[in-house]
Amino acid sequence: MSAALKVVRAGLFDTLQDLGRTGFMALGMPTAGAMDRIGLGLANALVGNPQHTAGIEIGVMGPDLLVEADSVRVALVGPLSPQLIDGPDAPPKPLDSDRSHLLKRGQTLRVGMIEGASTAYVAVAGGFALPSFMGSLSTYSRAGIGGFDGRKLAAGDLLPLAKASVPAVNERKLAQPFDYGSGPIRVIWGPQEDYFSEAGRKTFVESEYRVSKEADRMGIRFEGPVIAHAKPVDKGGADIISDGIAPGAIQVPGAGLPIVLMADRQTVGGYPKIATVASVDLPRLGRLLPGQTVRFAAITVEEAEALRRDQEARLQRAIAGFAVARPPGGIDLVRLYEENLIDGVVFDSPWNVTSKPSSAEGGTK
Amino acid sequence: MSVRYLSCGDTAFTVEFGNEISPEINGRVMALHAAIGLAREAGEISGVVETVPTMRSLMVTYDPLATSRADLQPRIDAMIARGLPVDAGSRQVTLPCCYDDPEFAPDLAEVAERTKKKPEQVIAAHLASPFKVYVLGFMPGLAYVAGLDQALFLPRRSQPRVRVPRSSVAIAMDMTTIYPFESPGGWHLIGRTPLWMFDKRREQPVFLSPGDSLAFERIDRKSFDRIAREVEAGSFDWSSLVKGK
Numbered sequence: 001m002s003a004a005l006k007v008v009r010a011g012l013f014d015t016l017q018d019l020g021r022t023g024f025m026a027l028g029m030p031t032a033g034a035m036d037r038i039g040l041g042l043a044n045a046l047v048g049n050p051q052h053t054a055g056i057e058i059g060v061m062g063p064d065l066l067v068e069a070d071s072v073r074v075a076l077v078g079p080l081s082p083q084l085i086d087g088p089d090a091p092p093k094p095l096d097s098d099r100s101h102l103l104k105r106g107q108t109l110r111v112g113m114i115e116g117a118s119t120a121y122v123a124v125a126g127g128f129a130l131p132s133f134m135g136s137l138s139t140y141s142r143a144g145i146g147g148f149d150g151r152k153l154a155a156g157d158l159l160p161l162a163k164a165s166v167p168a169v170n171e172r173k174l175a176q177p178f179d180y181g182s183g184p185i186r187v188i189w190g191p192q193e194d195y196f197s198e199a200g201r202k203t204f205v206e207s208e209y210r211v212s213k214e215a216d217r218m219g220i221r222f223e224g225p226v227i228a229h230a231k232p233v234d235k236g237g238a239d240i241i242s243d244g245i246a247p248g249a250i251q252v253p254g255a256g257l258p259i260v261l262m263a264d265r266q267t268v269g270g271y272p273k274i275a276t277v278a279s280v281d282l283p284r285l286g287r288l289l290p291g292q293t294v295r296f297a298a299i300t301v302e303e304a305e306a307l308r309r310d311q312e313a314r315l316q317r318a319i320a321g322f323a324v325a326r327p328p329g330g331i332d333l334v335r336l337y338e339e340n341l342i343d344g345v346v347f348d349s350p351w352n353v354t355s356k357p358s359s360a361e362g363g364t365k
Numbered sequence: 366m367s368v369r370y371l372s373c374g375d376t377a378f379t380v381e382f383g384n385e386i387s388p389e390i391n392g393r394v395m396a397l398h399a400a401i402g403l404a405r406e407a408g409e410i411s412g413v414v415e416t417v418p419t420m421r422s423l424m425v426t427y428d429p430l431a432t433s434r435a436d437l438q439p440r441i442d443a444m445i446a447r448g449l450p451v452d453a454g455s456r457q458v459t460l461p462c463c464y465d466d467p468e469f470a471p472d473l474a475e476v477a478e479r480t481k482k483k484p485e486q487v488i489a490a491h492l493a494s495p496f497k498v499y500v501l502g503f504m505p506g507l508a509y510v511a512g513l514d515q516a517l518f519l520p521r522r523s524q525p526r527v528r529v530p531r532s533s534v535a536i537a538m539d540m541t542t543i544y545p546f547e548s549p550g551g552w553h554l555i556g557r558t559p560l561w562m563f564d565k566r567r568e569q570p571v572f573l574s575p576g577d578s579l580a581f582e583r584i585d586r587k588s589f590d591r592i593a594r595e596v597e598a599g600s601f602d603w604s605s606l607v608k609g610k
Binding site: 022023024026028030134187188190192244248249268277312 | 371372373374375376377378379381384385386398414415416417418419420421422423424426429430433434435500501502503504505506507508509546563565570571574575
């Protein structure tokens with residue numbers, strides 16, 4: 001029997017993403033990977049996967065996925081209102097987000113629209129049985145590599161599952177929504193802050209910037225007050241000899257408006273970069289919608305490193321603190337155990353797996 | 366020669382060796398790229414994710430959960446102070462290029478006119494240029510190859526093309542390049558190679574590497590078609606193009 005999720009209706013920008021394809025930037029290969037590593041990490045943890053397992057990154061509106069496996073455990077993370085459809089003629093029933101669900105053959109998961117954020121994630125227990133490319137399953141559509149056939153999902157795609165079925169165990173849910181932080185997006189000056197006048201740097205940190213419609217996995221263009229370069233643009237003030245582009249690098253081309261470079265960013269670039277978004281705030285940026293506004297505030301590298309370590313610790317605490325989710329019908333294992341109706345049974349929980357950080361994420365201290 | 370360390374957030378920093386394009390500066394960049402690679406293999410440095418060489422600088426990316434800028438920078442400083450190997454030994458790569466078909470070389474006549482040469486002289490100068498691959502970037506496998514004969518220096522086209530065919534060989538400024546995919550592009554197209562600079566079927570999908578020495582070999586349309594068929598079928602012997610390490 002095949003074990004797959006069939007895309008019966010495609011969403012808008014669904015791609016498979018893990019934590020990125022590292023090690024090949026010297027060959028011009030972008031890292032790609034999840035726009036919001038926290039959302040992907042939580043979705044994976046809910047189904048017992050290591051955090052670097054590839055899941056489906058949903059953009060704006062997600063797909064309808066038909067279960068062609070005996071059973072599959074899925075988790076949806078993000079501001080979604082998913083639905084479950086039991087059969088071809090059955091009416092859709094609402095399903096909760098931010099938790100895991102056991103789905104059976106013939107059921108359809110309707111992921112639906114995302115409300116108030118640009119990205120959400122669907123993870124499946126065990127992950128997808130697809131070949132990795134240069135060490136990663138992340139889709140990089142521009143080069144047609146990774147994920148499913150190097151592209152976003154389309155109706156008719158059969159996503160092969162690594163597991164043909166999953167055991168019935170307690171489902172898990174996020175005890176409370178993860179705090180992505182609020183307030184200004186924190187940045188570190190450089191690498192080319194000296195290409196901007198003092199007034200230009202002041203404009204950048206004292207103004208409000210709005211996410212434009214031109215925001216995608218490569219970069220987010222912002223609208224707002226023009227940032228002045230130190231040298232006239234027609235005299236090369238917005239040109240450097242190309243250098244490397246880190247995640248969150250903020251390019252300011254001649255027009256003076258910032259572009260934050262995201263997962264699918266090019267590896268090198270020739271525009272000066274006024275600052276770089278601290279890694280702690282990249283997931284928040286990866287969820288922004290066109291029209292939303294942000295401010296930027298400068299911090300030091302040391303502060304940024306400490307904030308990132310703190311965020312990782314909070315993520316691990318959130319995973320350790322998953323609550324048991326009551327199943328919608330079926331045997332309520334929670335009640336069985338709480339009410340001690342079964343005696344002497346050792347419950348072998350797949351949730352006892354400690355989530356291992358990927359090589360990209362490195363070891364936690 | 367002093368280096369500057371530039372901040373690129375809390376997951377990277379750039380080691381800048383200079384602010385010009387020169388073989389000496391790029392040589393030092395490549396030497397540090399190689400030295401950090403060796404140190405990582407030997408387990409002497411941890412937390413580095415990868416290094417990204419460019420014409421004049423090396424970006425070092427790191428995992429802030431495994432190390433810190435304060436820990437890494439002194440180690441790299443020490444590597445530079447100890448002295449970097451001059452040249453780790455580079456590959457000599459020869460790429461076949463067909464200049465004859467007007468479809469492959471739509472800008473050859475204009476380049477000849479603007480550089481006050483005959484098309485044959487433009488081809489000869491391109492063939493004689495001692496090219497070196499400085500950087501790969503912008504898209505997978507796109508190489509910035511410097512060393513173009515000075516007589517051919519021209520700025521980019523004022524009107525970039527929306528579609529440049531894959532494997533087009535182009536020149537602009539002091540460089541040449543080969544487009545790995547069909548893409549927009551503003552360089553002058555003077556020929557085409559039957560080879561694919563990026564092929565996801567290959568174990569090493571990207572063919573050229575930073576530091577490679579590169580020369581072009583002129584082929585006619587018949588040879589072009591023959592090699593193109595082999596490349597398409599995946600039977601082309603890529604090792605025949607490479608000499609040296």
